[in-house]
Amino acid sequence: MNFRALLGVAPLLVVALGGALLMVAEAFSRRRDDDEHGPTGPSSELALATAVTLFVGAIFSAAVWFVGPEKIEGANAVAPYIVVDRFTTFVSFILCLGAGLSALLAGGYLPEHKLDRGEFYPLLTFSTVGAMILASAGDVLSLFIGLETMSLGVYAMTGFRRTSPRSTEAAVKYFLLGSFAAALLLYGAALLYGATGHTDFDGIRQALITPVGKPNRGLTLIAATLVLVGMAFKVSAVPFHMWTPDAYEGAPTPATGYMAVAVKTAAFASLLRVLLGALGHPDLASWGSGWPPVLAFLAVLTMTVANLTAGRQESVKRMLAYSSIAHAGYVLVAVVAMPKAGAESQGAVLFYLLAYTVSTVGAFGALILCGSRGAEAVSYEDLAGLGKRHPAAAAAFSLFLLSLAGVPPTAGFFGKLNVVKAAIGAGHIALTVVLLINSVLAAYYYLRVLVYMYMRDPAPGAPIAKPMRSGYVAGALVLAAIAVIGLGLWPVLPLRVALAAALAAK
């Protein structure tokens, strides 16, 4: 192994080293206990440093992409534990981007709501390291390590508001269910190992194909089911979504944004690798005898239940939580289409994850922007009349919600378009119809926010959300807005990049 090989894992190393430095910097920074100075505590600088670290990680990912991971000699020296290919690089880019934007949001949010503790940033960074490992894992062992590294940080971030029972409840709930899911996944992995004698995805697939010493079919099915259930927990597909609304609502909003974006993206990336790699056997990937109908069922359930429930929410944050579940359902449609539509479908998944990341971070960021001084904007009523009082905040919120709803010319529209194209290409007409009906359902609750912001005046005497002033949040929103509009206006190049990334994952 030579040291040039490290270039391939450079994004991972940058983020990990940055996390270690941030941790020390946080410990040695002076803690200000007075609240008089407002949002200028040490954590604001830490937020900037974290965002810079993560954006540098994203730039390194892009650099590895341009060099070409396959051209870096020895980049795959530790494969299959860490696979360096275009798929990894693309997903790492999305993860770093989403996490960096979340860090900027935290830089404004935490001081404003008196949660000014610097531990948030190293946790965020290390969690991103875990997510990147998860996305690049070609082996069950490193998959599990990545998953746990990612989750541990997120559990702690969920319970960050230590004095609030809500936040603690969310953290405990998430921790228990998350550990349970991890245990199921590990059990499934152990059974897969028992059935095939391999822990790497390629080895498992080969063993399932070889007619000699054929693995026990029942054992394989049980193992595959357990692994899929574990993954479904992480991407919060119905009926494994119960933790999501509570965890998302109880967590501080930047952490919610991070969970909705990075955790889901990494889990989907890993799901693709597992489905294409370990369970890529033609029998297991066929409609008649494999996972596609199961995932199709999950997709239909996820979209429908999430959208119906989201429409009934009174809290905007909870609505966004259900919306993120619904989006997992849309992505699952493209995942179902994978065996038939091939790379086009995987490209659709990756593009969707990118579009979803920038739109969702933006939406949570806009929600953060609408609250200040310990008073967060919670309900629809809090947002009433925002369009007149603070047009910029309202415009940003509207843009991201329209993107989530899939209105052209935004990123979300092309994300959905590609998913629909892939699903039709694979002949899943019924699934496509369900997706389209659900998009219409979803438009109701997204547009409801717009109606409140632009067409309602706040009820007399009602607490009015005052937007906060924060360069960090504003900066994150501007970046996200540029990405949302850019992806919406020029979707061809990013889509081509996503396709190239998809081809790398076999």
Next chain:
Amino acid sequence: MSSYLPLFLLFLIAAVLAVVLFTLATVLGPKNPTPEKLMPFECGGDSEGSRFVRPSVKFYLTAILFVVFDIEVVLMYPWVVSFKSLGWMGFVTMASFVSLLVVALAYVWKKGALEWEK
């Protein structure tokens, strides 16, 4: 499979023997309870307080730090044994691992996790 049969029999006999002995002792043994005798035995002294003692969280912290640095040493032994064959790559790998742990040590030190009384 049949080679495990004696082992299984051993477990069975052990279980039966335990049950039988305890049952016999309970049924046949003389009983003469007094309040003194029914008290929990605590080194001959009078027992005090609740049975449920909540250990301080400080023990947990110390224990976890111990485990972390213990594992470090566990990983170092095989490295030392194969130091020559691993060459510079092995040295750099171990050096980066140890320096990461030093960073962690600096962190817990600064945070005051190594002080028993705060």
